[in-house]
């Protein structure tokens with residue numbers, strides 16, 4: 001499996017605090033059947049690690065993983081806060097995209113409030129050749145108050161990433177139901193861990209296999225943890241059709 005959203009890089013955000021935790025997270029991921037993790041530290045237009053810093057941190061972690069005999073592939077990425085000026089910052093090369101390929105961006109909508117610029121922002125990103133992947137939108141207020149926004153964004157080519165922890169009910173029953181409903185309506189494309197550590201928020205996907213299959217169909221889990229993420233990572237320079 002591929003985990004497209006995980007805070008495994010040490011010391012860059014509220015995820016892994018140190019190398020020992022990152023290595024523990026890597027072991028948990030491998031035990032779960034995850035072979036590739038996209039490291040997605042929190043970033044915004046004016047805060048968070050720059051692309052060069054993320055590249056260096058990924059290289060350093062890859063070396064440490066090899067030293068410890070852990071055959072996990074870690075790729076650069078970022079979880080980027082939505083902002084009306086984001087497209088310009090991305091165009092200027094100041095924001096890390098998924099796998100540093102410049103064609104997919106993990107975009108975090110705000111938890112609170114309904115930003116009136118969100119659809120315009122997604123459109124602006126698409127204009128510069130970037131497909132937004134909405135990070136855990138089931139947890140955002142929009143999901144409860146204006147779910148039709150997500151339908152429109154998906155119709156216009158955006159992708160949706162659901163947290164495995166949402167489907168496990170870790171943010172409550174309402175968010176669990178919204179996550180399942182997005183899968184049922186075929187509006188969700190990716191399941192990721194959003195792992196932050198090796199204890200309370202570990203990088204684990206397999207535990208929601210049954211929930212995903214129940215909400216979708218028998219192929220849904222493989223599609224959302226392997227097929228679609230694999231397509232994203234192997235689409236260098238191209239756009240998703």
Ligand SMILES: [Fe+2]
Nearest residue numbers: 005007079194
């Ligand atoms: Fe995250």
